[in-house]
Amino acid sequence: MIKIHFFSPTFLVNVFILLTIFLAIPSISSAYFTTAQSEMKLGDKSALFLIDFSFGVATHEVQIPITATQSSETPTSNVVAYTIFDEDGNTAIGTASAIVLSKAKINSKGKYHVAKGLSQNFTLAVIFTPTVVTKVNEYRLQVTHLPFIFDGTQELQLNPSELQYYTTDLLKI
Numbered sequence: 001m002i003k004i005h006f007f008s009p010t011f012l013v014n015v016f017i018l019l020t021i022f023l024a025i026p027s028i029s030s031a032y033f034t035t036a037q038s039e040m041k042l043g044d045k046s047a048l049f050l051i052d053f054s055f056g057v058a059t060h061e062v063q064i065p066i067t068a069t070q071s072s073e074t075p076t077s078n079v080v081a082y083t084i085f086d087e088d089g090n091t092a093i094g095t096a097s098a099i100v101l102s103k104a105k106i107n108s109k110g111k112y113h114v115a116k117g118l119s120q121n122f123t124l125a126v127i128f129t130p131t132v133v134t135k136v137n138e139y140r141l142q143v144t145h146l147p148f149i150f151d152g153t154q155e156l157q158l159n160p161s162e163l164q165y166y167t168t169d170l171l172k173i
Contacts, residue, residue, distance in 0.1 A: 085139065101122065
């Protein structure tokens with residue numbers, strides 16, 4: 001009787017080792033994606049919106065802004081911009097405070113620094129209080145501008161097709 005082996009034991013061991021290395025060291029690959037979005041009511045009139053994301057590139061050092069602002073201001077490479085929408089898709093009127101949080105090191109330019117070949121986790125945290133309340137009382141946050149800088153000089157940003165995932169669910173306040 002003839003035995004046919006599609007994969008030798010040595011080949012299977014080598015594949016297992018390569019897969020283990022690939023899965024055990026995810027921070028070496030390029031990555032910029034949202035990992036979670038959440039929202040919660042703060043008291044009777046305010047909301048906390050959180051957008052978690054990871055960022056890192058195998059071939060470049062990256063800088064991410066610490067500051068964030070509502071989209072009505074002109075976006076730059078220095079700030080993450082967002083818009084808060086009501087349940088009808090209109091821009092919500094209210095006051096907001098925001099910051100990007102991370103355990104990444106902060107460089108001399110006041111931006112988070114991600115070393116080449118590594119990735120870091122970030123959280124955009126926004127506290128929002130509507131100032132004009134009508135019948136509409138559900139709100140969601142959408143990141144509209146997420147800039148980053150490669151190697152200290154090349155200013156880039158995520159495009160709208162990537163940013164569509166940086167959105168919370170509606171929250172009733």
